[in-house]
Amino acid sequence: MTIATRYAEFAAREARGVSPLYERLSSAVSGDDTLLALLGTLPPAKRQPNLLFGVVRLLGGPVDEPDAFHDFTIGNWPAIEAEIRDRATQTNEAGRCAVLLPVLAALPQPLALLEVGASAGLCLYPDRYAYRYGDHLVGSGEPVLECALTGVAPPSGPPEVVWRAGLDLNPLDVTDPADVGWLDALIWPEHTHRRARLRAAAAVAAAEPPLLVRGDLVDDLPALAARAPAGATLVVFHTSVLYQVPEPRRNAFVELVRDLPGHWIANEDPAVLRYDGLPEPPGSALYNVLALDGGPLAWTRGHGQAMAWFG
DSSP: OOHHHHHHHIIIIIITTTOHHHHHHHHHHHTOHHHHHHHTTSOGGGOOHHHHHHHHHHTTOOOSSHHHHHHHHHHTHHHHHHHHHHOOOOOOOGGGHHHHHHHHHHSSSSEEEEEETOTTOGGGOTTTSEEEETTEEESOSSSEEEOEEESSOOOSSOOOEEEEEEEESSOOOTTOHHHHHHHHHTSOTTOHHHHHHHHHHHHHHHHSOOEEEEOOTTTSHHHHHTTSOTTSEEEEEEESOGGGSOHHHHHHHHHHHHTSSSEEEEEEOTTTSOOTTOOOOSSSSOOEEEEETTEEEEEEOTTSSEEEEOO
């Protein structure tokens, strides 16, 4: 896939109907030969729209008008390039807990949660948030995570979590304003509700910080998993992470995680983690597939805003 096609597809499949500003901006970049040439100097994993747009926002650049974005990016490319090479998209969207909850609540309790690609660990607190599935409210507290759920009944309550840990190449600290600032820059410009959600979820995590370990998803996962307490169901999970992992390493991770005790929950793009016999997705937007122990269960939207169960 060319860089131009990547940006055009982001506009059409991810941003359309979700962020008009990013739809327009990504479409403009797909036809901007100067910006495409600059992006072509980066490693393939560093060319993604979310990373470019997040870095420009972090540096105070405009994303609401393509011409102004073009001028800022060209004029500040050395600083932008340095940030892009140093950073990764670590979108820590607590809303994704809403699509994990039906599976987590159905597993043998209590749970020991281990998130791969944990960022700042905000998805390690599914028991501390509240959820609204249509008219059905689950749990209490803030933030309240809303999800359009079809095909399965909402869970009756949140799970019981007795241990939570995360593994990440560059874990972020919710008590560090600079790290929270990067998470904020990754939120799409119109999404004020997600900014409020980030602040509320960060407050939950900061009150009882999770165990976050800097490490590799293959080399360092077994040792961290071994630290889970006896008597709890180990659940290794990840969401929108494996697209950043080269395929051979991704395959090694899948082989490893299948053999760990407990359960494995994946929530990934079906082009990244493939399954046979999937039903058609609910629409033309980009959907992840939620799976338990390698068996696909549901289509989910990237920020946890919708879930269509088919398992």
